[in-house]
Amino acid sequence: MSFSDEDVRRVARLSRLALAPEEVSGFRQDLSKILDLAAKLQAIDTKNIEPLAHPGATAVFLRPDVVTESNRREAFQSVAPQVERGLYLVPRVVE
Amino acid sequence: MSISELLNKDLTEISGALVRREVSAMDLAQGYLDRIDAVQANLNAFITLDHELTRKEAAMADALRAKEPTSPLAGIPIAQKDIFCAEGWLTTAGSRMLENFVAPYDAHVVEQLKKQGFVTLGRANMDEFAMGSSNENSYFGAVKNPWDLTRVPGGSSGGSAAAVAAGLAPAATGTDTGGSIRQPAAWCGISGIKPTYGRVSRYGMIAYASSLDQAGMFARTARDLALLMDVIAGHDPRDATSVDRQDAPCVSVLGQDIKGLRVGVPQQWFGAGLSAGVSAVVQASIQELSKLGCEIVEIDFTMSEQAIPAYYVIAPAEASSNLSRFDGVRFGHRAEQYKDLTELYERSRGEGFGPEVKRRILMGSYVLSHGYYDAYYLQAQRVRRLIANDFERAFERCDVIAGPVAPTTAFPLGSFGADPVQMYLADLYTIPVNLAGLPALSIPAGFDAGMPVGLQLIGPWWQEARLLNMAHAYQQHTDWHTKRPEPLSGAAS
Numbered sequence: 001m002s003f004s005d006e007d008v009r010r011v012a013r014l015s016r017l018a019l020a021p022e023e024v025s026g027f028r029q030d031l032s033k034i035l036d037l038a039a040k041l042q043a044i045d046t047k048n049i050e051p052l053a054h055p056g057a058t059a060v061f062l063r064p065d066v067v068t069e070s071n072r073r074e075a076f077q078s079v080a081p082q083v084e085r086g087l088y089l090v091p092r093v094v095e
Numbered sequence: 096m097s098i099s100e101l102l103n104k105d106l107t108e109i110s111g112a113l114v115r116r117e118v119s120a121m122d123l124a125q126g127y128l129d130r131i132d133a134v135q136a137n138l139n140a141f142i143t144l145d146h147e148l149t150r151k152e153a154a155m156a157d158a159l160r161a162k163e164p165t166s167p168l169a170g171i172p173i174a175q176k177d178i179f180c181a182e183g184w185l186t187t188a189g190s191r192m193l194e195n196f197v198a199p200y201d202a203h204v205v206e207q208l209k210k211q212g213f214v215t216l217g218r219a220n221m222d223e224f225a226m227g228s229s230n231e232n233s234y235f236g237a238v239k240n241p242w243d244l245t246r247v248p249g250g251s252s253g254g255s256a257a258a259v260a261a262g263l264a265p266a267a268t269g270t271d272t273g274g275s276i277r278q279p280a281a282w283c284g285i286s287g288i289k290p291t292y293g294r295v296s297r298y299g300m301i302a303y304a305s306s307l308d309q310a311g312m313f314a315r316t317a318r319d320l321a322l323l324m325d326v327i328a329g330h331d332p333r334d335a336t337s338v339d340r341q342d343a344p345c346v347s348v349l350g351q352d353i354k355g356l357r358v359g360v361p362q363q364w365f366g367a368g369l370s371a372g373v374s375a376v377v378q379a380s381i382q383e384l385s386k387l388g389c390e391i392v393e394i395d396f397t398m399s400e401q402a403i404p405a406y407y408v409i410a411p412a413e414a415s416s417n418l419s420r421f422d423g424v425r426f427g428h429r430a431e432q433y434k435d436l437t438e439l440y441e442r443s444r445g446e447g448f449g450p451e452v453k454r455r456i457l458m459g460s461y462v463l464s465h466g467y468y469d470a471y472y473l474q475a476q477r478v479r480r481l482i483a484n485d486f487e488r489a490f491e492r493c494d495v496i497a498g499p500v501a502p503t504t505a506f507p508l509g510s511f512g513a514d515p516v517q518m519y520l521a522d523l524y525t526i527p528v529n530l531a532g533l534p535a536l537s538i539p540a541g542f543d544a545g546m547p548v549g550l551q552l553i554g555p556w557w558q559e560a561r562l563l564n565m566a567h568a569y570q571q572h573t574d575w576h577t578k579r580p581e582p583l584s585g586a587a588s
Contacts, residue, residue: 008457015415015460016422016437017453018445026450027457033516034411034458040404041474044481051476052483054306054336055292055532061339063332075199081429088424091436 002032102126103579106171106265106319113160113170120156120170124149124214127172131217131263134583137244140258142177142235143185143218156212168326169212174258174267177218178225179310180299181205184215188301189223189233189251192427192447202299203331204268204310211326216264220254223449224418225270225303227251228278228518229511232451237508240283242546242580246505249279252313256283259313261583266314266323270300272307273406274500274525277537280313281500281549284539284578286566287313288320291556292532293338296331304413305336307406307529316576317538317566321345324559340557348560353568354388356561359493363399364524370503372543377499380540380550380569384497387568394489394496398482402527405482407519408462408475409530414452415459421447451515483531486553495565496553499524500537504546524551534559538566539575547578 008028012019019027073086082089101112102123112118128146135141149172156170175181178188180198187193201209222232230238230253238253240246241261248257252269256279259267269276271289280287288311295310302308312323325346330339360381365374385391423429423443430442448456462471489496501521511518528535533553540550550569554562570576 007461011457011460011464014464015456016419016440016444017448017456018438018441019453020445023450023453027454030454030516031458031461033514034407034454034519035461037404037516037519038408038462038471038475041401041408041478042470044398044401044474044478046474046477046481049477049480051473052480052530053476055483055530061330061332061335061337063335072199076425079196079199079426081423081427090424091433091439093436 003028003035098122098126102130103262104265105315106322107316109265110167110171114167120153120160120212120214121150123170124153124172124216127216127263134261134263137239137583138241138257138261139236139238140220140254140261140263141174141217142187142189142220142233142254145184145217148183149214149216152214156214159212166211168322170214171266172214172216172264173208174216174219174255174264175205176252176255176268176270177221178270178301179205179268180301181215184218186218186301187235188225189221189235190447190449190452191234192421194234194428196426200299203296203333204327205299207327219252219258219267222251222253223452224301224414225251225272225275226414226451226455228274228522229506230254230279231508232449234449239508240505241583242284243505246507246546247282249282249505251275253279255313256280256285256287259283259285259315260580262579266312266319268310269313270308270310271529272303272410273529274522276311276313277500277525277535277549277551278522280537282505282547284547284580285313285315286317286320286536286538286576287311288324288536288559288563289528289534290324290328290559291534293336294534294557294559295327296334296337298331298333302417304410305417306413307410317536317563317570318349320536321349321560321563321567324563342557343560345560345563348564349567351564352388353565356389356495356565357493358384358389358391359394359489359496360391361394361396361399361489361496361498363396364498368502368523369499370543373499373501373503373548376541376543376548377550381497383569383573384565387572392493394492396485396489398478398485399523399527401478402482402530403519403523405475405478405530406522406526407458408471409479411455411459412463412472413459415456415463418452418456454515479530482527486527486531486533490555495562498551500549500551501525504543504548528553532556534562536562536566538569539578541575
């Protein structure tokens with residue numbers, strides 16, 4: 001199975017990932033190779049086999065639904081690119 | 096013993112010197128920092144060094160020691176893989192995305208080590224977001240192998256492994272998603288353990304593939320690993336997959352007779368693809384286990400070849416989801432130029448992530464996208480169960496599985512520059528273990544043309560202690576774990 005440049009641009013859009021034009025053909029080749037690798041899975045008979053999402057699936061732990069954290073907004077926002085009065089700033093999304 | 100001799104010792108011996116008050120935490124920290132500074136330009140094992148912070152932690156450990164009773168480990172210096180959040184430390188995960196990220200809280204592993212009084216020497220270099228097998232994918236430059244500076248140390252925890260191998264730290268933290276502790280441990284000639292999935296909390300550990308990621312440790316000996324396991328293991332309600340169990344401390348099991356234990360050897364792992372030199376070393380080490388009274392049995396891995404394809408669907412899928420948090424809004428890199436919110440996301444991520452991370456995000460988005468989910472992602476998860484079943488069947492016939500860690504020794508820097516996907520294939524002996532969530536370790540087993548070779552031991556769920564005991568018994572009868580590379584220029588020996 002091979003990728004087209006348009007496939008690469010489509011998944012890049014889905015991934016919210018800006019690619020430089022010169023990056024596209026390299027990723028097209030790499031993704032085609034990874035997909036060739038993944039294609040080997042198609043030959044395996046997995047009828048009646050339950051998917052295994054993660055190895056500890058039988059023992060997922062739920063904690064009580066109570067507040068355990070204190071308010072550390074300032075500390076957490078100190079690493080944000082742009083904040084003002086406790087709010088994260090982004091370009092205007094509603095006109 | 097001079098301080099310089101002491102710095103070459105293992106963690107257990109250094110702990111003894113601290114307990115007997117022959118050395119202070121401050122002396123140890125300063126001794127290692129001097130060594131690190133002397134070789135950092137050559138080895139590049141660290142991303143961040145902050146002598147002030149290290150000395151502050153050492154002073155605290157010495158203060159802790161002044162009060163009784165104190166942990167015998169208080170004052171032990173350690174290198175932290177740059178993937179564990181540690182309050183006040185730059186925590187980059189080897190990425191430009193987090194180049195300026197000072198963690199506002201401690202990861203569970205960091206917290207546990209801090210409680211004991213461990214001292215952070217610095218933040219160990221790694222492949223960006225733990226994606227890689229050579230440490231060449233770090234935004235902060237490749238790490239070199241202390242046994243041969245023209246070769247890679249392995250990855251993704253390459254900085255951690257290189258630091259311990261070069262005598263820059265007696266121990267280091269690591270994470271293992273597809274082999275990222277065991278493979279660099281093997282290639283740098285040290286001991287490393289990847290615990291059972293769920294044994295060590297992932298809280299505060301920057302996520303790559305959450306159903307596979309597991310924190311673990313590097314040290315010089317299995318005994319040291321046992322001590323460290325007992326510090327970092329245990330239940331943490333902040334990680335929903337952290338399991339609440341009451342197991343005996345790993346250390347308490349060391350020294351038990353391994354006579355009669357059945358060691359399973361997967362025939363499929365010794366065929367084409369395994370280099371003759373590595374094969375000979377691994378076979379010899381399995382013979383050694385047999386001499387120690389273990390019974391060697393052949394086991395059959397029918398799904399062995401499917402592990403890499405399954406991993407390179409599942410891990411990228413989880414990565415594409417996990418790494419969506421890096422959006423240039425709440426933390427991490429933000430692009431300078433953007434005209435709207437979508438472009439802010441796209442450019443920040445396009446600039447912040449390196450090529451391997453982009454590759455895996457793209458692949459992950461693809462296999463999770465409409466029309467491909469069933470064919471790739473669900474099929475990979477079904478194959479994942481078949482692989483786990485392979486292990487389950489094997490453990491009906493044996494107590495421990497032994498085999499190689501990697502098909503070759505450490506390769507020269509730049510070997511896979513033109514074809515990064517080719518490098519994926521080298522993880523064939525480590526990846527199945529992550530898919531099944533099993534504990535495994537790598538210990539030094541010999542050399543092939545001057546480069547270290549590791550022996551991998553894999554156990555059933557929660558049997559870290561059994562693995563460590565077997566590794567300890569092996570190390571009581573062999574001296575491969577005591578071999579050190581020639582000191583790098585500038586490093587005192």
